[in-house]
Amino acid sequence: MKRIDAYLFFENNCREAMTYYQQVLGGELNLTIVGESPVAEQLPPEMKDNVLHGKLINDNVVLMASDNCMGAPLDKGRNFSLSLSCSNEEEVHSLYAKLADSGEAVSPPKTEFWGDVFGMLVDKFGISWMLNYRPEKQ
Known part of the structure; x- marks a missing residue:
């Protein structure tokens, strides 16, 4: 195993949240938008501006995130996953x-x-x- 990182899920405000975390934590932020991705046709049109994948990197800190593209409601406090590389x-x-x-x-x-x-x-x-x-x- 190389490392373990946090992966956060948001309800249509991932871009806002990750931009905020970048301001707080610093680092480089990369966002992949649904409408610009190969899966755009597989998701509802209203999701085209949502974040499919975001990654904030600052030294040893890696924070990843996306808007909720799975459709199931997100429960606050359970809207994260542990990501094993x-x-x-x-x-x-x-x-x-x-x-x-x-x-x-x-x-x-x-x-x-x-x-x-x-x-x-x-x-x-x-x-x-x-x-x-x-x-x-x-």
Whole structure:
């Protein structure tokens, strides 16, 4: 495992929140907007200006976030996930199987449009996890 980061989910105000966190914490902020992404056609048109993925990096601090594109209501205090950056694809699958045991498999690991192997689950204690591996570019 390389590291663990926080991933926050917002109700249509991710851009505002992440801009605020950048002002408070400093660092570089990158935002991917739904309407400018390959999944734009898969989501409702009213979401075109929402943030699909945001990342704030300042030294050792990495804060990631997005607007709620899943459709389910967000509960305050439970609108986050722990994101594990894995060392290889096998680690993603192994950790996913262990953490999803007696939990809920939300999105089994697969290679996503951005090129990473990615999966989501909720463990048996109700904690939301994201597992990610970014293959080295050849």
